[in-house]
Amino acid sequence: MMRPSGQAPATSLPIGSDADLAWVRQQVRQYAAQLGFGLVQQTKLVTAASELARNTLVHGGGGQAEITALDDGRSRGLRMRFTDQGPGIRDLELAMTDGYTTGGGLGLGLSGAKRLVHEFHVDTEPGRGTTVTAVAWVTQVPSSRPGAG
Amino acid sequence: MSQPLPGQSAQVPVLALGDVLLVSLQGELHDGMAEQLQHDISSRISASEVTGVVIDISGVDIVDSFLGRVLAEIASTAALLAARTVLAGMRPAVAITLVELGLTLPGLVTALDVDRALELLSQGGT
Amino acid sequence: MPEQDVAESAPQVVSAFLEQRREQIAQRWADAPLFRxxxxxxxxxxxxxxxxxxxxxxxxxxxxRLEDVATAGFAPVRDQLGRMAQTRARAGSTPAQIAGEVAGLRGPVIELLRAEFTDPDTPHAQECVLALTLLMGTLRLVVMETALDANADLIERQRQQLLxxxxxxxxxxxxxxxxxxIGTLDSARSQIVMxxxxxxxxxxxxxxxxxxxxGVPTVDSLVxxxxxxTVAAARLMGAECIVSGIRPAxxxxxxxxxxxxxxxxxxxxxxxxxxxxxxxxxxxxSRADAGASAR
Structure with missing residues (x-):
C-alpha cells in the first residue's frame, strides 16, 4: 500500500479565520497531489474544500476540517470532512439548491461543491451543527500501478 | 490559528499602464485581501482617468464562488464608473472547475492573457 | 511415513509432503500446459x-489456512502465477481457460500424495487428500482473481487510450x-474533450x-x-466556441x-x-484566380 510519503493518513485542521481557509486549501492540495490526483481533479478538490470550509466558517461559526487519505485496494481517494457546532441547516433541500444563499455568496457552496466530488453527504440537525463529508477518487489510470495484488 | 503562507502578501499591487489598471493576482488570496482589492480598484478608478481594468489571474490556482463573486463585483463596479474590465489568463483547470461549480461569470469579458486583454481594451476603447 | 503418525493433522501432513516431494511435483508440473x-x-x-x-x-x-484466499502465504503465488496468468491473458486466454489450466495441476500432485500412503483409503489418508484438494482449489481462486485483476487493468487502460x-x-x-x-459523448469523454x-x-x-x-449520433439533454x-469553459479562457455539424434530424x-x-x-x-x-x-x-492572371 502506498501512502502519501511523509504525510499522516489523516489530518485535522481548525477553521476559525480567513487564514485557516487558506491553510485547509493548501493541505488538501498537498494530499491530492501526493495521492496522484491529476491537475484538474486537484483543482476541483481544492475548490470544493474552499467552499465547504467557508460554509463551516461563515454559517457554522467555525469548526474542524479533517482530511483523510483513502485506499480501497483498487484506487486511492481523499475524504474531506467539515464539522461545526453551529445552528445547523433547517431546510437541507433548499440549501442544496443552486443560488440559495444566506451568507452573501453566490449560493453555490453546497450544491457546487457536490458537483466537484464523487460522494457527498450532509448530516445536519437544527441547533446541533452540521457535518459535510466529501469523497473523491483518483479517476485516471495511474501509469505505474504496482502489479495487481 | 493563522500560519504564514507562501505566495501571500498583505496587499494586491495595482499597476497603472496609461489609462488601464493592471492587477495581478498571485497564489493564495485571503477573503479579506480580495475585498480590500475590490475597494482599492474602485477608488483608483474614481480618482483618475481609468478606462479599463485588466485582472490577470494566470497565477491563481483556484477560483471559488467567493473570489468569483468578488471578480464579478469588481467588473460591475468598474462599469458603473465607466471602465471596462477584462479577466485574463484563467488556467484550463480553473475554467473547468468553475463551470462544474456552476459559475460561468456571464457578465465578465475574458481574454487568454494580459496582451490579449490590453488589445481588447484598445480596440473597443471609446 | 505419514500414516504412522496419526497425531499429525492433515494440513501438516500435506505441508510435509509438499516439502519432501518438492522436486518430483515440480518436475510433473513443469510439463503441465500452464507452465509449458x-x-x-x-x-x-x-x-x-x-x-x-x-x-x-x-x-x-x-x-x-487452506481456504483463505487472502492469506499471506499466497503472496509469492500471486506474484509468480499472477505474472504467468497475465502472460496467458495477453496471449488471448480467458480467465476460465487459465483457471482450467491451474486446475490441471491438481491431478499430478494428488496422485503423488495418494502414493505416499500404503492404504490410501484410510480415513486419515482421505482427510489428507481432501486437505490438498482444498488447497489446490484455493490456489485456483487466487490465480483467477489475479488474472481478472490483470484483465480489468488492461481494459481500463485501453478504454483510456481510446478516449x-x-x-x-x-x-x-x-x-x-x-x-x-465522433461517437457518443458521455461524461468521461466530454471531460477529456474539454x-x-x-x-x-x-x-x-x-x-x-x-x-x-x-459524427455524434444523438444529442440528448446530457450531451x-x-x-x-465546454463552451462556457472556453469562454472563461477568452475563446469563443462554435458548435457545428448539427444535422437536420x-x-x-x-x-x-x-x-x-x-x-x-x-x-x-x-x-x-x-x-x-x-x-x-x-x-x-477568396479564389486566387479571381481578377488575377493565370500563373
Missing amino acids: WVFTVSRDEAVEACKLVVDALSEVAVSG EVATPVIKLWEGTVAVPL ESLLEAIVDQRARYAILDIT AQHLMK IAQTIVQLGIDLGSVLTRASLADALAYALSRQGIEV
Whole structure:
C-alpha cells in the first residue's frame, strides 16, 4: 500500500479565520497531489474544500476540517470532512439548491461543491451543527500501478 | 490559528499602464485581501482617468464562488464608473472547475492573457 | 511415513509432503500446459517456477489456512502465477481457460500424495487428500482473481487510450482550433474533450474553438449539457466556441426535447463555422484566380 510519503493518513485542521481557509486549501492540495490526483481533479478538490470550509466558517461559526487519505485496494481517494457546532441547516433541500444563499455568496457552496466530488453527504440537525463529508477518487489510470495484488 | 503562507502578501499591487489598471493576482488570496482589492480598484478608478481594468489571474490556482463573486463585483463596479474590465489568463483547470461549480461569470469579458486583454481594451476603447 | 503418525493433522501432513516431494511435483508440473505455455524457452526455468509455487503451498498448509484466499502465504503465488496468468491473458486466454489450466495441476500432485500412503483409503489418508484438494482449489481462486485483476487493468487502460485517441484537437487556422467529435459523448469523454480543447486554446493562442458534432449520433439533454459546459469553459479562457455539424434530424430532436442551447453559437457545417471564425478575425478567403492572371 502506498501512502502519501511523509504525510499522516489523516489530518485535522481548525477553521476559525480567513487564514485557516487558506491553510485547509493548501493541505488538501498537498494530499491530492501526493495521492496522484491529476491537475484538474486537484483543482476541483481544492475548490470544493474552499467552499465547504467557508460554509463551516461563515454559517457554522467555525469548526474542524479533517482530511483523510483513502485506499480501497483498487484506487486511492481523499475524504474531506467539515464539522461545526453551529445552528445547523433547517431546510437541507433548499440549501442544496443552486443560488440559495444566506451568507452573501453566490449560493453555490453546497450544491457546487457536490458537483466537484464523487460522494457527498450532509448530516445536519437544527441547533446541533452540521457535518459535510466529501469523497473523491483518483479517476485516471495511474501509469505505474504496482502489479495487481 | 493563522500560519504564514507562501505566495501571500498583505496587499494586491495595482499597476497603472496609461489609462488601464493592471492587477495581478498571485497564489493564495485571503477573503479579506480580495475585498480590500475590490475597494482599492474602485477608488483608483474614481480618482483618475481609468478606462479599463485588466485582472490577470494566470497565477491563481483556484477560483471559488467567493473570489468569483468578488471578480464579478469588481467588473460591475468598474462599469458603473465607466471602465471596462477584462479577466485574463484563467488556467484550463480553473475554467473547468468553475463551470462544474456552476459559475460561468456571464457578465465578465475574458481574454487568454494580459496582451490579449490590453488589445481588447484598445480596440473597443471609446 | 505419514500414516504412522496419526497425531499429525492433515494440513501438516500435506505441508510435509509438499516439502519432501518438492522436486518430483515440480518436475510433473513443469510439463503441465500452464507452465509449458509460459516457459517456452527453458524447462529448467519452469521447474524453478514450480518449486516456488510448491514452497508457497507448503507454507500455506502449515499455517492451516487452506481456504483463505487472502492469506499471506499466497503472496509469492500471486506474484509468480499472477505474472504467468497475465502472460496467458495477453496471449488471448480467458480467465476460465487459465483457471482450467491451474486446475490441471491438481491431478499430478494428488496422485503423488495418494502414493505416499500404503492404504490410501484410510480415513486419515482421505482427510489428507481432501486437505490438498482444498488447497489446490484455493490456489485456483487466487490465480483467477489475479488474472481478472490483470484483465480489468488492461481494459481500463485501453478504454483510456481510446478516449484520448478519439479526440484530436486540430489547428484549422492561425488562432482557430477544432475538435471533430465522433461517437457518443458521455461524461468521461466530454471531460477529456474539454481538457484537451482548453489546453489547445492555450498552446495555439486560439481565439476561436469549433466543436464539430457531425459524427455524434444523438444529442440528448446530457450531451447538450456537456457541450454547453465546454463552451462556457472556453469562454472563461477568452475563446469563443462554435458548435457545428448539427444535422437536420439532430436539430429537430433538440427542439422536440425542449433543450435550450442557450447562447451557444451554432453553424450548420464545419466549413461555415471556420468561415465565421475567419471573418471575425478579419481574414478574407477568396479564389486566387479571381481578377488575377493565370500563373
